[in-house]
Amino acid sequence: MTTHPALTAASRLAAAAALLALLSVLPWLSGxxxxxxxxxxxxxxxxxxxxxxxxxxxxxxxxxxxxxxxxxxxxxxxxxxLGTSWVSGHPVAPTVWQSLAVSLTLMGAALAVALTVTALLTGRRLRHGPTRPRPGGTGAALAAVPEFLLGTLLLLTGAVWLRWLPPFGWSTPAHLVLPALALGIPAGGLLGRLADDALPGAYREPWTRTWRAAGLPWRTLAHGALRRCLPPLFPQLALVVVGLVGGAVAVEILFAIPGLGRVALGAATAQDLPLLQGAVLALLAVATTAGALAATAHRLALGPARTAAAIAAPPPPDPPTHHHRRWLLPAVLAGLLGATTLAGLTGDPTAVDLNLRLAGPTLDAPFGHDALGRDILARLGHGALHTIGTATAVNALALLTGLAAGLLPRLSTGAVEVANTLPPVIAGLLVAAALGPSTTGAAIAVAATAWAPLAAHTAALVQEERATGHVQASRMLGASPTRILRTHVLPGVLPAVTRHTVLRLPGTALAIASLSFVGLGAQPPTPEWGLLLAEAMPYVERAPWAALAPATALALLGAFAVTTATTIGTRGSRPRPATS
Known part of the structure; x- marks a missing residue:
């Protein structure tokens, strides 16, 4: 596929200019x-x-x-x-560079954790790939864990209870460990899940049978399969890098780290326009650099290795599986979530009884009461309608937008990088300034950024599909671009991107809830799972059940997303000739 660097550069410049222009009117837009x-x-x-x-x-x-x-x-x-801060009166540049250095250091440590997790997750597939047809669920489970929730658990266990590491601050290397783990483990789970999802397609290609027939060792075969699957992962790696810099606001706040995302959020809250513009400009520079490096690596990896692997015929289909068994675990998890929701809907989620403040579980209230004496089961049940319903709608919109943008990568590259650069909290500030704080506003803010990873994944897979031999043969036989897109490209791309979308459901739910917690989404006393978790965290040592109930609900949602995505991945439908 012919590349057009000028169009890509123009899209990046236009998207950056649009974002900076939108930020410049934030103080006046908010009213x-x-x-x-x-x-x-x-x-x-x-x-x-x-x-x-x-x-x-x-x-x-x-x-x-x-x-x-x-x-x-x-x-x-x-x-x-970069101007002078409206609040402090000091030059903006030193503050931006210092916070950028902190964020890059944290990003480097988190990226090392992520790559380690990815290597551990893909090691078994590389060793037993031809005999392990089903993707593993460990990576998907790790990817579904929200960074804020994981960071909270690490803070409680590693710093508060065990006292192994310092809880807050940024003065010694020990302060780097917990936030790097909180950011790196989910990122590594995502990359590992995508790699684990891609390797079966490579192992089913005819060249692997030729290599095995030639008696080549498994390490050589694994190396070839890994090279075969790397191209579509480079854009995702770039988005992970950018997300570790600008999207780590919750973790930076949790561990009191003076990073760039936290600085941008503080500037937006105080309407310190020069500092906000400088911080976002630094985030855009990181995103552009990461995107350019990923595009270069993608082109290099897509060269001879991809051409050698391209063939005119698709590989054999997946082994048949028992449909009813595949859906058993997702059905059980859906039943648990449904039963919890139905049981909670019978109670009043807003009824306050201070005499039951932080009361433990009873037969009447199996999950106990919160800090205001409200029934946690009732709040969970009613909150499911807000949390799961809104997150599902946002993910569906993100899927459609990501597919459309991924089919036009030259025009959408800049918008993808900018959307991934912008933390959802800052997007929430912009939307709340225009529409006011509400659940709808929070959903729009999350949707404004949630489509970017899906678009990058789609663009990489589309390029992979168009480079395959059977697509090239169809083109030489006179098939129209529309027919090739409909019959060859989309059937190979859509399942993988759909699985990716399902895996993001728990993170989307918590992102929407976190905006509500900071006052940019649904307002109290509206029950939302993430808001319930955040409200219970100050009392976790005294009343752990208050935090355990919403955390378990989010975990069930994550497990349901994982098992559903894995089930979609083993449908045995039209096989992909390349990675998925």
Missing amino acids: RDPARSILRAQYGEREPDPAALTAIRDRLHLDDGPLTLSRRWLTGLTHGD
Whole structure:
């Protein structure tokens, strides 16, 4: 497939310009007086003084409007000046570079953890690939664990209970361990699951039978299969790298790490426009660099190894499986979630009884009560309608958007990188500023970023499919591009991207709930699982059941996503000639 670097560069520039333009109007879009937000950030809850507000407006030239201020910021940017913080009055550049260094250090450690996890997950498949037809579920299970939840568990066990590592701060190498594990384990699970999903297709290709017939050792065969599957993983690796830098806001807040995502969130909350623009610009630079390196690696890996493997006929189909057995475990998990929801719907999720504050489980309230004496089972049941329903709708929209964008990679590359760069919390701030805080606003904010990994995965797989021999043969026989797309490309791409979408369901649910927790989504007392978990964390040592119930519900949702994705992956339908 012919590449057009100019179109890709133009898409990146246009997407970055659109994001910076949107950020430049955030203080005015929100309807809040920027001077009041700055004064509150400087002096807390001090009563606004009209004279002080006027002084801030005059000093920062706020009355000039966003267009004039943005033009001045861009003019300074051409000279390497990122501006001056509206809150602190200090230059923005040193703060951005320091926080970027922290984030890159954390990213490096988390990436090392992720690659280690990926290697461990794919080792068994590489050793026993031809005799292990079904993808493993360990990687999917790890990928479905939200970083915030994993970080909380690591903080409680490793720092609070066992006292092996320091809980907060960023002063010694020991402070790096827990947040790197919290970020790296889910990322490694995702990469390992995608690799484990791709290797069976490579092992079913005719060249593997030829190599085995020639008596080549399994290490040689595994090396060839791994090279065969690497190209579609490079774009995902780039998105993981960017996500580890800008998407680690929750982990940075949890462990009190002065990273770039936390700085961007604080600047957006305080409406410190120059600092927000500088932080996002640094995130865009990281995303562009990672995307360019991934594209280069993808082209190199897609060269001779891919051409040699391309053939005119598809490989043999997957071995037949028993359909009813495949769906047994997902059905059981769905039944548990459904039973919990139905049982909870019979109670009142908003009824407050302070006499039952943090009361333990009883026959009337099997999951106990929260800090306000509300029945946790009732809140879980009613929260399922918000959490699972909204997350499913967001994932469906992300799937459609990701497929459409992945079919036009030259035009959508910039938008993919920018969307993946933007933390959902900052997207939530932008949406809440325009629409107000609500469940719908939180869903829109998460959907605005959730499609990017799916688009990158789709683009890589489409390029793989179009490079296969049977597609090239169809093209030479005169098949139209539309027919090739409908009969060859989409049937090979859609199952893998659908599985990827299902695996992201728990993370989507928690992302929506986390926006509600910070005041950008559904407002209390609306029950949502992530909000229930966050509300229970301050009392986890005194009343662990309050946190265990929503954590278990999220775990069940994750297990259901894992088993469903694995079941979809073993359907035995049309086989893919390449990776999946």
